[in-house]
Amino acid sequence: MDWLLDADPAIRWQVMRDLGDEPAEEIAAERRRVGTEGWGARLLALQADDGQWGGGTYSPKWISTTYTLLLLRLLGLDPESPQARDAVRRVRDGVTWKRSGDAPFFGGQAETCINGMVLQLASYFGETGDLVEALIDGVLGQQLDDGGWNCEAPLHSHRSSFNTTILVLEGLLERERSIGPDAVIAAARSRGEEYLLERRLFRSRSTGEVIRPAWTRFSFPPQWHYDVLRGLEYFRSAGGAPDDRCAEAIDLVRRRRRDDGRWPLQNTHHARTHFEMEDGDGNPSRWNTLRALRVLRWWDGARTAQA
Template sequence: MDVTAWLLDADPAIRWQVMRDLTNAPDDAVAAERARVARAGWGARLLALQGEDGRWGGGTYSPKWVSTTYTLLLLRLLGLDPASPEAARALERVREGVTWDGRGGAPFFGGEWETCVNSMVLVLGAYFRETGPLVDGLLDRLLGEQLEDGGWNCQAPRRSHRSSFNTTILALEALLEFERSIAPDPSVAAARARGEEYLLERRLFRSRSTGEVIRESWTRFSFPPQWHYDVLRALDHLRSTGRAPDARCGEAIELVRRRRRADGRWPLQHTHPGLRHFEMEDGDGKPSRWNTLRALRVLAWYDGGSGLASGG
C-alpha cells in the first residue's frame, strides 16, 4: 500500500509532521497544516475539554491520562503551535487556575517534588515559552539531580543512586526542549550529552554489565508514551537532536525494522492502561499512524546519516 498516502489521510496532527519529516513539503504548507491542529480534529477536541478552572480531567497530575499535565503533554506531541491564540488562551487558564495540591497551592509551572513530574513540567514550560524564575528553577533542579552515571532517577538520592531509563528520557526531552525553545546553554547541552551517552552505552535497552535486555516492554512501541520509556521514543529523541546517528543505535534500529508489518506499517503496541479523553487509533495490534510516522522518520535519519558516529 501507499503508506505515505495513508499517513496523510489523517488528523492534522499527523499530516503536518508527515509533511515536515517525510515529504519535505514547503515550510509555509507545513505551517498552514500545523495551524489546523488548534482548530480541527484531536487538538481542537482536547482544547475544548479544558475546564473553566484551567484543568483537564479535574486534576493537575491525576487522573492518568486525562489530567492537566498529561493533556498538555499530548497537545505538545500533536504539535499545537504555542504561538497560536488557542494555545495562549489555554495556557492563560493554566497559569491562573492550576496549582499543585500537595504543595499548598504552588503554581503549575513551579513544578512538584519528584524529578519525573518536574521534567514533564519543564518540557511543557519550555515548549509553551514560559520564561522566568519558575522554569529557571525547574531547570536548575534538574541539572543538579543528574547522577554520576549520567542519567536521572526519581527515586534518588534516598532509594537509588542508579539511573532510570524512564526518568532519563523525560529529563532529556525537557533539556532539549529548553535548548530549542528558550535558549541554547552550554551547561544544558553538556548535561543532555551525558544523559544520551548513558542510553547509548546500554544500546538503548540492554544492561551495561550483562548485555541482557533490561525490560522486554521497552521493545514494544506505545503512543502516547506517557511517562514510559521505550526504544522508539529514545530513537526519536536522538533523531530530534540533529546529531549524527550513532553506531550503538544499530541493534535498536534493527528492532524497529523487524516490527514493520508486511504492508509497510507499524502496529500500536503496549498501550498504557488508564483513562483517555478519546481514542486516536484502533488499539493494540492494529496499524498505527503514530508509530508508523515515528518509525519512518527514525529510519530516514539513521539510513540517511553521512557515516555513523562510533562509540562504546
C-alpha cells in the same frame, strides 16, 4: 504516504514536514488546523474554566492537565497560536500543585519525573521567569553519577532510570530549543545521552541482557514510559550524526515493521483517555508508522551522507 495523509491534521502536518518535505507555508497552514479541528480542537474544548483537564494537575491518568498538555505537544499544537496561548494562560493562572502547597504549575514540584515533563511543557509553550529557572536548576542538580536521573533517588536508588532519564532529556532539549545553545544544559544532556547509549538504548551494561522486554514494543502516547522508539525519537530530534550504538535499536525498529509496510500499535499504557486516536494494540498505527519512518530516514540519511 497516502494512508498517513488520510488522517487528522496532527499527523498530516508532521508527515508533510518530516517525510514529504512540503513547502513551509503549506506545512504551517496544516499545523494551524490542529488548534481548530480534529483531535487538537477536541482536547482544547475539554479544558475547564479553572484551567484544568480531567479535574486534576497530574492525576487522573491520562486525562489530567499534565498529560493533556503533553498530548497537545505531541500533536504539534502551535505554541504561538491563539488557542495555545489561551489554554496555557488558563493553566498558568489557575492550576497548582496541591500537595506542594498550591505551587504554580510551571514551577513543578518535588518529583524528578514530573519536573522533566513540566520543563518540556514550559519550554515548548514559551514560559519563562524565575519559576522556570529554578525548575531547571533543580533538575540539573538531580543528575546522578552515572549520567542519568531517577525519581526515586536519593532515598531508594543511586542508579538512574530509563523512564526518568528520557523525561528529563526531552525537557532539557526543549529548553535549549526555546532559548538557544546553553553550555551547562548541553553538558548535562551529553551525560544523559551517554547513559542511554552505553546500554544500547535497552540493554544492561553489565550483562548485555534486555532490561525490560516491554521497551522493545512501541506505544503511543508513551506517557511517562520509556521504549526504544521513544529513545530513538529523542536522538533524532536532538540532531547530529547518529551514534553507532543505536544500530541494534534501529534494527529492532525495522523488524517491527509489518508486511504491509506499517507499524502496529503495541503495549498501550492503559488508564482513562479523553478519546481514542487509533484502533488498539496489534492494529496498524499511523503514529508509530510516522515515528518509525522519520527515525529510519534520519538514520539512513546520515549513513548515505557518510558513504
